Amino acid sequence: MSYAVVHMEKMKAYDLKGMQFHHQRERESRTNPDIDKKRSCENYDLVNEDLIDFNQRVKEIIESQKTGTRKTRKDAVLVNELLVTSDREFFNRLDPDETRKFFEDSLAFFQERYGKQNIAYAVVHMDEKTPHMHMGVVPMRDGRLQSKNVFNRQELLWLQDKFPEHMQKMGFELERGEKGFDREHLSVQDFKRKTAKEQLEKEIASLEKKLSGKKNELLILNEEISDEVQVSAKREMKKVEVKTEERNLFGLPK
Template identity: 25%
Template sequence: MTGKGSVNHNSRKFHAKNTDSERSCLNVEYCNENVKDVYHELFDEALTRYNEKQTRSDRRIDDYYNKILRGKQEKPFHEIIVQIGNKDDMGAKTEDGQLAAKVLDEYMQGFQQRNPTLRVFAAYLHMDEATPHLHIDFVPYTTGSKRGLDTRVSLKQALSALGFKGGTRRETERNQWVAYEKEQLAAIMLEHGIDWEKKGTHEKHLSVLDFEKKEWAKEVAELEQSISDGKEQLSNIQIQQRKAEQETEQIRQEGEAIRQEVSELSETSNLLKEQAATLAGDKEKLLSDNEKLEKQQKKLQQEIEKMVQSKAVMERNIYAYDEDEKWQLPEPVTLMSAKAYKDKKASPLVEKLKETIKALTIKCVQLAEQGKKLKDKVTRQEQQISRLTDKVMEQSNTIDRLQEKVADLGRLERYFGIEQVLSIVERSKTLERAEKVNKCPKRAFDMSR
């Protein structure tokens, strides 16, 4: 049978009216894991891979368990209840009931090995009710899925992986699996001397009317199953349609983003060409300015050499004043009067010294002014060189950015193909021209004149 899956009831966290708490100690707990922990174990890696592929945040899944819990396609987990006989022939307090418990225990021991895609997280053998029975709770999952998570919850696909392929409406994967599990239980029963009485297979005692009623009931059940399947298929189609609409909208938005990026890259390419031409002109100007600076530096070097030579000449002249006889005051001649010595010897030498000092003073002033001008000129040239160097660095950075944009454009051409990129650029230009035409003011004419 299919159970509702009350783990708290199965683990006896609370007792219902049909349980005998004094016999609860005879119950067997095979496993009792938190279903959310099992979801993390089975699906966390697949969830990470799925979220990494999503470009839109609204399509990412934060908690896979909550998504399945809120969804309508799959149940978070399934429960089956396995029982042999009833309270009249397999009562829990009887020897036959003890035999039934032994058979159920053997059946449970091989359940997970037979069904590897049904992850059992809770299983109990209850001996505190009228008849011994098993509760088995499991999460069905499939791997290698092409839709959604590559490892996801799916009872249909989990059973299909076990070899149960759906056929007619009656022969669903689940019905085939249930029949197989009954056969496994019957084989264990037979080992313990218990035969399987398959009820509902003999119709000899039914009247014609009862037989027809039963057939009608079967047809109604089949129709209800068909309606349920149709609703499920319709729901799946609607979900797929919504997903297709979302994917179409995403593709449209991505196409618009690509068109915008191609348009920007096209504008950048034009700007690159203009700036390349500007840089070529700046390069020629820099070369010309550099040549002028080199000539000015040579000229400055020559003037500095002249100043050095003038300094050497002045130094030689200084030594001449001390040693040369013409700059020495001669001894007075015997019997020469003081007036005659002054007029003929002292006064001419003093006048000569005065003229020389004047000339030297003027020359020093001229050299000082010339040195100051040369120093200012060198400073200006250094500032100009610094400005030109900064400009070259700025233009080099601009070239790097523009080359990166060109590389992006090349990547788009390699990814989408140059024809598609050119087509997008042409459509973008057409749209821009249309927008410009629409923005132009229209002149109104008065036709009555």
């Protein structure tokens, strides 16, 4: 069975413009060779109908709920971005409508948990090797940004358990991923590389299993074939002359 994957990364003000360019495919990526430009038209945002300015949208969300008068710190975490996906094998079993439903059901789960008003974007990328969704959660609580409180260790543990359970109830064959939180410290690109490596290792293990089965079939067939089978053979002798650079005593070529 495939695993449900939710990876969290913290975004500050200086990260948002780069994320905007990447998620909305506004500029050509020099760091992600997996993007198939011909399929970029298949990408979509489940929250916004048109392209948005990430900094402006996040600022609007903060200002609409902010209760204090203090300015937002320059180094504050403005967005906790969640990367939602599974493995390629899982998506290969889904048609485009089912894939969209997977991301819509995922979004509904997070909207209920963190507030629909706090989701800045939910961009689904269909132009890479494995479909995935980048969802930006502005961690507002009680009128102020509280990333450390909204996404603390207990919350991440809760997500690892409850998100797969929710998706199973929605009809998707998924199970909980591996325990541990080393992944939340990886960048999105490093996380994708690690996930791709794990997918490749999974495919290699599957191929090795199939190869082992074929070897067993071959052994059984060899045991069933008699060792006394005689095959007639015909031997032919041919004389071939090859000139060399060597010469005999009379100066003629050998």
